[in-house]
Amino acid sequence: MIERFWSISIGAGMDDPAVIRHPSASVEDYVKAIWEVAGSGAASTKDVAERLSIAPPSVTNMFVRLQEMGLVEYERYRGASLTRRGREEALRLIRRHRLIETFLLEHLGYSWREVHEEAERLEHAVSDGFTERLAEFLGHPGQDPHGDPIPAADGSLAPDDSFPLGEATAGQRVRISKVGDDPSTLEYLGDHGLVPGRLLSVREVRDLDGVITVEDEDGESHALGAPLAGAVFVRGE
Amino acid sequence: MIERFWSISIGAGMDDPAVIRHPSASVEDYVKAIWEVAGSGAASTKDVAERLSIAPPSVTNMFVRLQEMGLVEYERYRGASLTRRGREEALRLIRRHRLIETFLLEHLGYSWREVHEEAERLEHAVSDGFTERLAEFLGHPGQDPHGDPIPAADGSLAPDDSFPLGEATAGQRVRISKVGDDPSTLEYLGDHGLVPGRLLSVREVRDLDGVITVEDEDGESHALGAPLAGAVFVRGE
DNA sequence: CCAGTAAATTAGGTTAGGCTAATAATCTGG
């Protein structure tokens, strides 16, 4: 079997474009999806199919090809897990995605709701050179406007020690680190000033209905039901 | 025959994604190539094949499909010419391309040489919304840094009244409007400060060898051979 | 005006990445 790209090729094949070429947009999407649903474990055909809105047999098919490319370990009926190179590839894509989102939000006036779709297309079209220049332009941010960490150019990703606001305890002081990306949730939270970076004091946590009451830096109180409290991630202060 | 996109569809099919969808990157490239080699005339299979580095039979094939899509008029052995919609499509793409180039050069520190390839990929990935926000961000420029006019959002393109410096006459005062996009030419001209916007006085035009001597705004003299004089486009002042 | 060349087309093949229908493997609850 011939390796598809990045293979260790000898002699004249070295600069053969077919060997060096970037992964296709499709391959990138699969690798990212596997990372998202499985982290460092194995992703099932079904989960990846659902996330990408693709039929399961197409996923099985791609798993085989990804393995030939050296991006995943795949065993029939056992799912696929990323290799080191697959993980690097996923994080490169996520870096691109989050930097692009940051640019769209901070410089082009996009709203939280519009940003995702555009970034989803652009992330496949930009080069590494573009990505690093954009990072420079943006001042090398460590997280995107959602509060999600931006992987470094070398592929390292800051560990995420945040937890859902719903799991905080009364009296705790926490800082919002990120919010889920459901558009309507996003809009509601934005309207109430509950954005990443915001400092909160937890006033009351009701176990019965999961409603949590917090006070923000301006002394404003907010009562959040379970769905919202689960979509707001915080870090202890 | 079923129309591929933008067809006048009745009833429920109206919002069928397959009907509304954007042209593929390939289709966009063909339409742009036809515009570039033929303007409003007919483009030959060969010219398009050469410009896109694609085999002629592939072009014939695509001509047929472009016609089904309503983007060109095509007659066997006669070449393809853009329809009104094809022309609009081409100009939309060119607008995207030139705005992106402007951004890369002015804000991300790209050099003239690097810019083309990146823009060539990005132009297929950005939405109309992105394009208009980028235009806003850039202050709605009328031309890109090469001096090429940027088509307006409505598809209108300022007429180009520039001519090669080689055709200027002694004593004429002209302003550089654009320079060809051959990288080495670009580099040479840039090093000598011969960039779009620059005002020149034509000192001497030698018919024998085509060498033209000009003086720039700083009193600096430049003698340009025929190839260079043909790559520098100017407008009378 | 016609023969040779240049250009275009037809015929047939490939690859990536999708799909559905049918079948097989695995898991789970009684």
Place this chain on the structure above:
DNA sequence: CCAGATTATTAGCCTAACCTAATTTACTGG
């Protein structure tokens, strides 16, 4: 521990875009 449900795979197709080889059409100069 096994039957039904869930999940995965296989088999077989399809489309968009490319390719090469062979053939046909159009052009052009003597």
